Amino acid sequence: MLRETRLTDPELAGLVDEELYRQEHNIEMIASESTVPVPVMELSGSVFTNKTLEGYPGRRYQAGSHVADKVERLAVERAKELFGADHVNIQSYSGSTANYSVFAAVLKPGDKILSMRLDQGGHLTHGSPANWMSGFYRHIFYGVDPDTEQIDYDELESLAKEQKPRLIIAGGSSYPRLIDYERISRISKDIGAYFMVDMAHIAGLVAAKVVPSPIPHADFVTSSTTKTFCSARSGMVFSKKDHARLLDKGTFPGSLGSIHLHTMAAKAWSFKYAGTEEFRRIMEQVVKNAKSLAKELEGHGFRIVSGGTDNHLLVVDLRSKGITGKMFQEALDSIGITVNKNMIPFDPENPSVTSGVRIGLTAITQRGLGEGDIVEIAEIMNRIADRPEDEAVLRECRADAQRLIGKFPLYPEGTFKE
Numbered sequence: 001m002l003r004e005t006r007l008t009d010p011e012l013a014g015l016v017d018e019e020l021y022r023q024e025h026n027i028e029m030i031a032s033e034s035t036v037p038v039p040v041m042e043l044s045g046s047v048f049t050n051k052t053l054e055g056y057p058g059r060r061y062q063a064g065s066h067v068a069d070k071v072e073r074l075a076v077e078r079a080k081e082l083f084g085a086d087h088v089n090i091q092s093y094s095g096s097t098a099n100y101s102v103f104a105a106v107l108k109p110g111d112k113i114l115s116m117r118l119d120q121g122g123h124l125t126h127g128s129p130a131n132w133m134s135g136f137y138r139h140i141f142y143g144v145d146p147d148t149e150q151i152d153y154d155e156l157e158s159l160a161k162e163q164k165p166r167l168i169i170a171g172g173s174s175y176p177r178l179i180d181y182e183r184i185s186r187i188s189k190d191i192g193a194y195f196m197v198d199m200a201h202i203a204g205l206v207a208a209k210v211v212p213s214p215i216p217h218a219d220f221v222t223s224s225t226t227k228t229f230c231s232a233r234s235g236m237v238f239s240k241k242d243h244a245r246l247l248d249k250g251t252f253p254g255s256l257g258s259i260h261l262h263t264m265a266a267k268a269w270s271f272k273y274a275g276t277e278e279f280r281r282i283m284e285q286v287v288k289n290a291k292s293l294a295k296e297l298e299g300h301g302f303r304i305v306s307g308g309t310d311n312h313l314l315v316v317d318l319r320s321k322g323i324t325g326k327m328f329q330e331a332l333d334s335i336g337i338t339v340n341k342n343m344i345p346f347d348p349e350n351p352s353v354t355s356g357v358r359i360g361l362t363a364i365t366q367r368g369l370g371e372g373d374i375v376e377i378a379e380i381m382n383r384i385a386d387r388p389e390d391e392a393v394l395r396e397c398r399a400d401a402q403r404l405i406g407k408f409p410l411y412p413e414g415t416f417k418e
């Protein structure tokens with residue numbers, strides 16, 4: 001795959017080899033990661049990257065669009081069928097820009113947005129002061145109930161009635177539970193707000209129908225196409241038919257420029273693949289593995305935020321083990337298990353330290369790891385949590401982690417041979 005790069009830039013080719021080796025030899029458990037199938041890589045690197053086009057099929061601003069039009073129409077039809085949606089815009093470059101295109105479609109500067117707090121599961125692009133977009137709107141946040149650590153729908157409802165936001169957002173980056181879309185949709189309708197669900201994390205699970213779909217309930221559903229959807233680094237937005245023109249205008253020219261035809265082609269492939277039995281089985285196993293890891297860790301004395309998980313990720317409270325998220329992330333990283341530190345609800349630590357970690361099961365499930373292997377991973381994690389600085393323990397755990405992941409190739413043998 002890197003023939004020309006090896007000839008012209010061996011230094012850079014070496015870095016690709018180094019990253020391939022890292023991914024192959026690590027137990028990758030970052031919740032937003034997955035491994036793209038080879039056709040996604042091929043299409044992302046195809047000649048479609050050469051084409052500049054703005055606008056929509058049949059209404060482009062540049063010539064030479066007839067093939068691109070076929071690609072975009074094919075991707076749109078496949079996406080609509082897969083997700084059972086009235087309308088989809090697949091021009092977004094990522095989950096972040098997918099959100100911006102909805103904001104561009106329905107909001108004016110100064111409008112209010114009600115969304116989930118970042119430190120309790122939301123996302124940066126939903127109104128964090130750290131995100132540049134937050135300056136244009138007024139933000140109010142709902143959170144989780146301190147006892148259940150699940151969304152406090154009563155708080156959400158009273159904030160919505162009091163504050164009358166123009167947009168209510170559900171969905172986030174570290175929320176392990178199902179969301180009551182129906183209830184939030186009712187609340188939104190009652191106050192005349194738009195309802196947007198950001199399903200960036202769970203799109204693959206939704207496509208495979210292993211968790212409920214937000215599409216029947218929301219005005220707009222945004223998503224990354226990476227994460228559980230296992231496709232190109234890109235985005236997509238679904239909407240009700242009535243909002244189709246609004247969404248398309250908010251996307252182009254509202255918030256984006258020319259289309260990325262190469263990732264659009266890769267997404268088209270994935271919209272077909274995600275309808276297969278193979279993909280459905282992987283997604284089903286992702287959830288089984290996540291539930292199994294939650295149970296195993298609980299058995300080792302860890303506390304699982306909200307008491308478990310319904311999707312591909314779990315958030316683990318490490319306080320019972322006397323370590324911080326930062327310490328645990330670093331110790332695990334040193335033995336070849338990749339997770340990320342994460343705030344737990346009402347976390348006494350700051351975001352660069354944290355009391356928890358977020359763990360995702362998608363990438364390792366794609367490689368074929370099942371519940372028996374999860375028992376081993378939980379056991380390794382427990383040994384590390386008990387002695388994060390003991391060199392002998394770290395050495396043993398590294399060997400165990402290597403032996404385990406070594407049984408599950410990242411890609412079939414010979415994939416990258418030239």
Ligand SMILES: Cc1ncc(COP(=O)(O)O)c(C=O)c1O
Binds near residue numbers: 032
């Ligand atoms: C809920 C949510 N929305 C949006 C995004 C942004 O997606 P992207 O990284 O594709 O821009 C993320 C990324 O982690 C996310 O978790």
